[in-house]
Amino acid sequence: MNDEQRHHQSPKRLRPSTSSGAHSSPSSSSSSSSAGVTQHRTQTGVVRPDSEVDHKEDKLSRRPRHREHREDQDKDKSHHQHQQQRRKSQRRRKQSLSAEDEAGKTRPGDDKGEGLEDKEEESFASPQSKRRKMLNDNNNLNGTMSTASPMDSTSYDMNGHNNNGQQQDGEVNNDVVAATNGESSAHRKVVKLDKTNQEIVRLIGQHLKNIGLERSAEALMQESGCCLEHPSATKFRKHVLSGDWTKADHDLQELQTMVDPKADRAGMSEMKFLLLEQKYLEFLEEGRPIDALHVLRNELTPLQHNTPRVHQLSSYMMCTNNQELYQRANWDGKGVKSRTRLMDRLQSYLPATVMLPPRRLRTLLAQSVEMQTERCQCHDMAWSTNIDNVSLLVDHNCSSEGFPMQALHVLNDHSDEVWFCKFSPNGLRLATGSKDNTVIVWEVDPVKLILKNKRTFDGHTYGVSFIAWSPDSKYFIVCGPEDCPDLWIWDVEQEKLITKVSHSTDDSLTCAAFNKDGTRFVTGGTRGQFYLVDLDGTVHDNWEGVRVNGLAFRSDNKTILAADTHYRIRGYSFDNPRTDYNIVQEQCPIMTFSVNSADRLALLNISSQGLHLWDLQDKCLVRRFQGVTQGNYTIYSCFGGVNESFVASGSEDNKVYIWHIRREEPLATLVGHTRTVNCVSWNPVYPSLLASASDDGTVRIWGPKQPQLAWAASSNNGDSASIASTSSTASSSSTASSASSGTNNDLISNSSWNIT
Structure with a gap:
C-alpha cells in the first residue's frame, strides 16, 4: 500500500x-x-x-495531519524529478547508440546498458506491473516457454489446431505461443492466418522436416500457431518407422475416429493389413517363423481382406534365404527404406488435415513445371520436368530460336513438281519424290545441318506420289499416282531395286505401309482392293471392295487402318475370323491421314475443311486446326517435335503451317514456297529439322536459327553418338547454311511467326 x-x-x-x-x-x-x-x-x-x-x-487521531500531507508531497516531487532525470539519461543513451549504429560501430557494453535500463524500469514500476513482468519473465526464460506448447495440447480439431477455446481461425494465442528473441508474449502482435496460408505454412514445415531442418520447422509451427500434423499422426509415424507394431496398431485405432464415417472403411482395413504385412515379413527376415505364422493365422487372416495376397504371403515361408525373400516379395528388407515406403502408402489413406501426403510441396512444384511445359508454345527441346534439373525461380519459356522456322537450305535438284518427302526412321536420310519420275535420297548431317544428294533412283513411269520407309531405314517403297498399277521396293544401302510389284494392270497402287517388324506391307488404291505383301513381292492376302486413300499398320502388327472413299477410317484384320469395324466417320472426303507413334492420334487432311485431329481409342474428334487452305489437292501432314507435341501441314496457299497439338491457332507460318506445298515431314530423331515439298519444284529444309539448339533437342531422341562437334563448328556451319539459303531470316515475334 x-x-x-x-x-x-x-x-x-x-x-x-x-x-x-x-x-x-x-x-x-x-x-x-x-x-x-x-x-x-x-x-x-x-x-x-x-x-x-x-x-x-x-x-x-486528533494530531495534526498537515505534516503528513507535506511529507507525502515532498516524496512525490522527489520521485517525479528522479523519473525525469532517468528519462533524459535514457534518451541521451539511445541517441548515442543510434548514432553509433549509423556509423557502423558497435559498443561492447550495449547489452549491459539495456539490462540496466530494464532494471531501472523495474525499480520504478508499480508492484502490480512488477508481478506481471516477473510472470512474463518466467514464461519467457531464454526465449522459450515453460508451459506446454500448442503441439502438446490434448484437444485438436481436424485441421490440427488447438481447440481449447483460445485459438480459432488461425489466431495465435499470446498466452500460449512462446516469445521470440526474449520478447514478452504480452508485447507480441496477434497473427491471423487464413486457411490458404495455414496450408502453405504446413507444406513448408513438412519440406523443412524432410530435408533435415527440424528446429526450423518447429520454430515455424510455433510462430504461426499451426500444427504440421495431428499429434496422433505424429505418434503413428514414429512407431511405424521404429517398428513398434503394437503401438502403431493402437495409434491406428485413434486415427480411425478422424476418418470421415461416410468414407469407405476398407481403407482402414487396408492400412492395418499393410502394417501386419510388414510385421510378418520382418519376422521372416529375422528367422522367427513361429511368430510370422502367428501373425499370418491370428492377425492377417481374421481381417478377411485381400485374401489372394494372404495366400501369396504364406508361400514366402518356404524361402530358403533372405535374398530369395527380397526378390519374391519385391521388398527392401527390414529398415528405414522399407518402413518409409510403407509410411508413404499409409499416408494416402488419411485425410490431409490429419497427415499431409508425402512430399506434397515437391509434388505441387513438379505439377507446376509440367503445366509450364505444356503451355510453352515452342517447347521443342528434351527438357526434363524433374524439379531437381530446372530452376524454380523463373517460369519456363523455350525460345523460338530453337524451333525449325528458318529456311536453312533450298534443294532444287528435281526438274518438276515435288509431290512427296519423307525422313527415314533413323533421321539420317530424306527421300523426295517428284513428277519427274525420280526419287532422290539425301544424307542428313545432324551436326552441320547439311543435306547431300546421295543417290537418285529413277524408272518410275507415272511419277512418284508416295514413299514408305521400312522401320529399319534399309528399304523404301515407291508408289505412283492414281493411274499407276505398279510399286517399287528399293534397297537404299545397296542402291538397287529389290522387286517391282504389279498384280494387275487394272490396279491402282497409290499408298503403302510397312508393318512394325518390316517383314510385310500393305498396299492399295482407289480401284477397290488392298493387298498384304512381303518384301519379295508375294501377295499373301487381299481385301476386296475397299477403295483406299491411305493405309497404316497399328502397333499390334495385326490391325490395318484404311481411309476409304466413304469418308471413314476402318480397322481391318486378316486373322481368322476376319474382322472390320468403323473408327472415324467424317463429312467430307479424307484425302490423306497419318498416325502418331503412340498409335493413339490420327491426323486427317479433309477436303474443303482442312486438318482434323482424331482420337483413335475414344473414336472422337479432338481438334480442328485453323489457318490451312485445303481444297481437292492431295496434301500430306505429319506429327513432330519432342514427344510429337506439334503438327505441321502443307497448304494450297503456298505456306507451311505449324500448330501445337493442344491449340487450334497456328504457332508459326513458314513462307517461302511459290506454289502449293504438297507434303511436309518432321525429322523423327532430330526434331529441329523440317522438310517441305512443293509444286514449285523445290524442297525446303527448315531449322533453328541457332544450330546448337538442334543438338540439345536431338541428344535424347536418337543416336547421340553421331552428334559430336564443338560450338565453333556449329557456329560456322550455321552461318554457311544461312548464306546458302538466300532467304530472309527475320522473325516476327507475335502469336505466330511468318518466316520467309
Whole structure:
C-alpha cells in the first residue's frame, strides 16, 4: 500500500496499552439488555461503552495531519524529478547508440546498458506491473516457454489446431505461443492466418522436416500457431518407422475416429493389413517363423481382406534365404527404406488435415513445371520436368530460336513438281519424290545441318506420289499416282531395286505401309482392293471392295487402318475370323491421314475443311486446326517435335503451317514456297529439322536459327553418338547454311511467326 492510499484511508485507531506497549485490539462485543448500550472489555478487564471508546479514538487521531500531507508531497516531487532525470539519461543513451549504429560501430557494453535500463524500469514500476513482468519473465526464460506448447495440447480439431477455446481461425494465442528473441508474449502482435496460408505454412514445415531442418520447422509451427500434423499422426509415424507394431496398431485405432464415417472403411482395413504385412515379413527376415505364422493365422487372416495376397504371403515361408525373400516379395528388407515406403502408402489413406501426403510441396512444384511445359508454345527441346534439373525461380519459356522456322537450305535438284518427302526412321536420310519420275535420297548431317544428294533412283513411269520407309531405314517403297498399277521396293544401302510389284494392270497402287517388324506391307488404291505383301513381292492376302486413300499398320502388327472413299477410317484384320469395324466417320472426303507413334492420334487432311485431329481409342474428334487452305489437292501432314507435341501441314496457299497439338491457332507460318506445298515431314530423331515439298519444284529444309539448339533437342531422341562437334563448328556451319539459303531470316515475334 503506497502513501496516497494510506493518506485517503481513515481507519479507527485504538489507544496503545500503557502496560504492554502494544496496540489494543477490540474484543468481542455484547449487548446490554437493560440500557441498550454496547460495551467493550479492555485488556485491563474494564468494560466501556461504544461512545466512550469512539471519544478516546477521536482524541488519539486528533494530531495534526498537515505534516503528513507535506511529507507525502515532498516524496512525490522527489520521485517525479528522479523519473525525469532517468528519462533524459535514457534518451541521451539511445541517441548515442543510434548514432553509433549509423556509423557502423558497435559498443561492447550495449547489452549491459539495456539490462540496466530494464532494471531501472523495474525499480520504478508499480508492484502490480512488477508481478506481471516477473510472470512474463518466467514464461519467457531464454526465449522459450515453460508451459506446454500448442503441439502438446490434448484437444485438436481436424485441421490440427488447438481447440481449447483460445485459438480459432488461425489466431495465435499470446498466452500460449512462446516469445521470440526474449520478447514478452504480452508485447507480441496477434497473427491471423487464413486457411490458404495455414496450408502453405504446413507444406513448408513438412519440406523443412524432410530435408533435415527440424528446429526450423518447429520454430515455424510455433510462430504461426499451426500444427504440421495431428499429434496422433505424429505418434503413428514414429512407431511405424521404429517398428513398434503394437503401438502403431493402437495409434491406428485413434486415427480411425478422424476418418470421415461416410468414407469407405476398407481403407482402414487396408492400412492395418499393410502394417501386419510388414510385421510378418520382418519376422521372416529375422528367422522367427513361429511368430510370422502367428501373425499370418491370428492377425492377417481374421481381417478377411485381400485374401489372394494372404495366400501369396504364406508361400514366402518356404524361402530358403533372405535374398530369395527380397526378390519374391519385391521388398527392401527390414529398415528405414522399407518402413518409409510403407509410411508413404499409409499416408494416402488419411485425410490431409490429419497427415499431409508425402512430399506434397515437391509434388505441387513438379505439377507446376509440367503445366509450364505444356503451355510453352515452342517447347521443342528434351527438357526434363524433374524439379531437381530446372530452376524454380523463373517460369519456363523455350525460345523460338530453337524451333525449325528458318529456311536453312533450298534443294532444287528435281526438274518438276515435288509431290512427296519423307525422313527415314533413323533421321539420317530424306527421300523426295517428284513428277519427274525420280526419287532422290539425301544424307542428313545432324551436326552441320547439311543435306547431300546421295543417290537418285529413277524408272518410275507415272511419277512418284508416295514413299514408305521400312522401320529399319534399309528399304523404301515407291508408289505412283492414281493411274499407276505398279510399286517399287528399293534397297537404299545397296542402291538397287529389290522387286517391282504389279498384280494387275487394272490396279491402282497409290499408298503403302510397312508393318512394325518390316517383314510385310500393305498396299492399295482407289480401284477397290488392298493387298498384304512381303518384301519379295508375294501377295499373301487381299481385301476386296475397299477403295483406299491411305493405309497404316497399328502397333499390334495385326490391325490395318484404311481411309476409304466413304469418308471413314476402318480397322481391318486378316486373322481368322476376319474382322472390320468403323473408327472415324467424317463429312467430307479424307484425302490423306497419318498416325502418331503412340498409335493413339490420327491426323486427317479433309477436303474443303482442312486438318482434323482424331482420337483413335475414344473414336472422337479432338481438334480442328485453323489457318490451312485445303481444297481437292492431295496434301500430306505429319506429327513432330519432342514427344510429337506439334503438327505441321502443307497448304494450297503456298505456306507451311505449324500448330501445337493442344491449340487450334497456328504457332508459326513458314513462307517461302511459290506454289502449293504438297507434303511436309518432321525429322523423327532430330526434331529441329523440317522438310517441305512443293509444286514449285523445290524442297525446303527448315531449322533453328541457332544450330546448337538442334543438338540439345536431338541428344535424347536418337543416336547421340553421331552428334559430336564443338560450338565453333556449329557456329560456322550455321552461318554457311544461312548464306546458302538466300532467304530472309527475320522473325516476327507475335502469336505466330511468318518466316520467309
